[in-house]
Amino acid sequence: MSLRLYNTLTGQKEEFTPLEAGKVGMYVCGVTVYDYCHVGHARATIVFDTVYRYLQHLGYQVNYVRNFTDIDDKIINRANEEKIGWQDVTKKYIEAFYEDMGQLNIAIPNVEPKATDHIDGMLKMVSALIEHGKAYEAEGDVYFSIKNFPEYGKLSGRNIEDMMAGARVEPGEHKRDPMDFALWKKSKPGEPSWDSPWGPGRPGWHIECSAMGRHFLGERFDIHGGGKDLVFPHHENEIAQSQGCSGTPPVKYWLHNGFVNINEEKMSKSLDNFFTIRDILKRYHPEVLRLFLLSHHYRGPIDFADQYLNDAEKTLDRFYEFFAAAQEKRGELKVESVTDANEGIRSQPFIQKIEEAMNDDFNTAVALAHMNEELRHLNKAMTHLQRKNGDWAGFDTAAATLKYACQLLGFLYHEPKDYKARVLASKKETLGLDVAQIETLIAQRQAARETKDWAKADECRDALTALGVVLEDNAEGTVWKVK
């Protein structure tokens, strides 16, 4: 079975056939760097990171481009508010982006262009659009002329007449039609500006992505991704601009991820109901956030709440506990032992089930269901083999294969002990745990157990339970964790 994906352009799932066999060109709209990223940004980034990883797993040579919008009204406003240069704003938040996304184990795209490095390409496109009669200059601004692009609206399923009726021209604009949008904006005094045939100014937002996509991936490429909120007008405008220049639709498959909601409302700055990635990572391991987001289909909405993260954390704990136990018994599980050749891992029946799920429009939720089942089977097998002292060969391969699948979805990248340590550290922080007190109680309990004073031992454990600490007695001694 081959990869099928939902194309916003056609409104249905389609078989994926790249323009050039074996290769995929993919452009994903990145962030505007004027503030810290929130969980909504994390979702979009993780979703397309997963798409990227999966396409590579399938053997495609992927050219993945994800941009930074580093010139924009919001950036200028932020710079004015903080009384610093706009480049200081973008530098700061690009660094923050890398810190946050690094924590989330986002693979680095092949190219991460900044809009301001591609002004020339934008100017060329704008000039070409004017030459083709698709755009016009008006007092230093340049606008795209909607009525000269009859296909406008095909991505978002709108028609021009309906939109015209509800559209308004803002004061100070010089549009011929209300729906026309800016390709180039005349700059106000003191604002960042670049020279152009129409005087000093800066690019409109939409032309940035068109120019960067075209520069790195050509006039036509395979996949363009972004959040659902970009369908209109951003991506609609990209099509108009790019096709207006080249005469050909720029993108074969348009993919859009759903929102992150808080109490079923879209997370956004204006509603002031957002959590930044760094806020969340103070309390939860990055892989918890990733697992939570991938336990839902990427196109649907996700409601965000601590309770759901707690559920995801329990699931992730199970995986790490299994691999901790498996490594203790079997040594390091080398994924390489079954992945010397990509064909090797892909021939595994379990991976074929994962592929079947992922091939259906990246159904990570179903893939995770298979992984949970496999985890259960392997836990059972591990117990059984240990008791019977059986042949572990099949187990080793299966465990390494499961690990490969986990990593395909971007988690299980840490040593189990490091994972546990980090989770514990953040819990200690948030719950204000006194480790010395806990260890004293454990020692007292251990002493009581050695004299078989079970009442005293249980008393110690009850005290720990009250602190939120759970004990686990095993062959090596007693380990504790936070409930």
Add this chain to the structure above:
RNA sequence: GGCGCCGUCGCCAAGUGGCUAAGGCCGAGGUCUGCAAAACCUCUAUCGGCGGUUCGAAUCCGCCCGGCGCCUCCA
């Protein structure tokens, strides 16, 4: 107002015409254990409502109820 999406077990969430409606969390019982924990086993839904199409629908159509998104910057 225009366009579109969603409503599946206590909670989260797959499934969109036909095997017993995945999986996770929580809960109950059990195996193991000094007792626990972990792990494993077993159990827990007929799919918002009504009507229709069909041999057959959670899945298609219609109406209704409830929730949300885009239409302005937004992942």
